[in-house]
Amino acid sequence: GQSLEQPSEVTAVEGAIVQINCTYQTSGFYGLSWYQQHDGGAPTFLSYNGLDGLEETGRFSSFLSRSDSYGYLLLQELQMKDSASYFCAVRDEGDDKIIFGKGTRLHILP
Amino acid sequence: DTAVSQTPKYLVTQMGNDKSIKCEQNLGHDTMYWYKQDSKKFLKIMFSYNNKELIINETVPNRFSPKSPDKAHLNLHINSLELGDSAVYFCASSRDTGYTFGSGTRLTVV
Numbered sequence: 001g002q003s004l005e006q007p008s009e010v011t012a013v014e015g016a017i018v019q020i021n022c023t024y025q026t027s028g029f030y031g032l033s034w035y036q037q038h039d040g041g042a043p044t045f046l047s048y049n050g051l052d053g054l055e056e057t058g059r060f061s062s063f064l065s066r067s068d069s070y071g072y073l074l075l076q077e078l079q080m081k082d083s084a085s086y087f088c089a090v091r092d093e094g095d096d097k098i099i100f101g102k103g104t105r106l107h108i109l110p
Numbered sequence: 111d112t113a114v115s116q117t118p119k120y121l122v123t124q125m126g127n128d129k130s131i132k133c134e135q136n137l138g139h140d141t142m143y144w145y146k147q148d149s150k151k152f153l154k155i156m157f158s159y160n161n162k163e164l165i166i167n168e169t170v171p172n173r174f175s176p177k178s179p180d181k182a183h184l185n186l187h188i189n190s191l192e193l194g195d196s197a198v199y200f201c202a203s204s205r206d207t208g209y210t211f212g213s214g215t216r217l218t219v220v
């Protein structure tokens with residue numbers, strides 16, 4: 001089967017840095033993605049890692065280690081608008097679907 | 111301008127009724143999906159279509175019937191609605207690594 005584990009909640013302070021971890025178990029692997037979802041909104045695509053290493057997009061970075069079946073999303077210079085749920089997602093090689101983790105609720109304190 | 115649009119945004123209906131949700135994408139993507147997000151925010155895939163062909167059916171009750179008249183449209187028809195069908199239903203489309211989601215349809219069965 002396939003499973004993804006990520007913390008259910010994380011709290012951080014405005015202006016700080018926070019890391020959201022994700023571990024996965026899949027029968028195949030085609031890449032790790034991250035999505036952001038604000039309350040009442042739709043998930044929006046943040047990043048994709050197909051190979052090991054760090055991908056940076058502005059204040060957000062995402063990391064993947066395929067040998068460890070592990071990745072993380074790093075958010076820097078946190079802003080109040082970053083309060084949202086963050087989902088890691090894995091695409092199974094040969095299977096045209098993405099499986100989502102249960103999401104991490106990020107709370108940001110002023 | 112809207113990339114993936116779905117209607118209606120809200121749907122309140124009685125148990126036993128039949129309802130449809132429509133989805134259209136103008137991104138030129140080949141693959142479209144329906145996901146269900148429950149009250150715990152868990153995103154679960156229901157169906158996937160590629161160029162109007164059904165490629166994934168995740169053991170969804172046969173009361174749910176997707177229809178894709180062309181690759182830009184994927185509609186979801188639900189028969190004999192049950193209380194447990196209450197959720198937010200998201201349509202999405204993809205070409206490669208990232209999904210673009212519609213704004214969601216909040217279905218409430220009373």
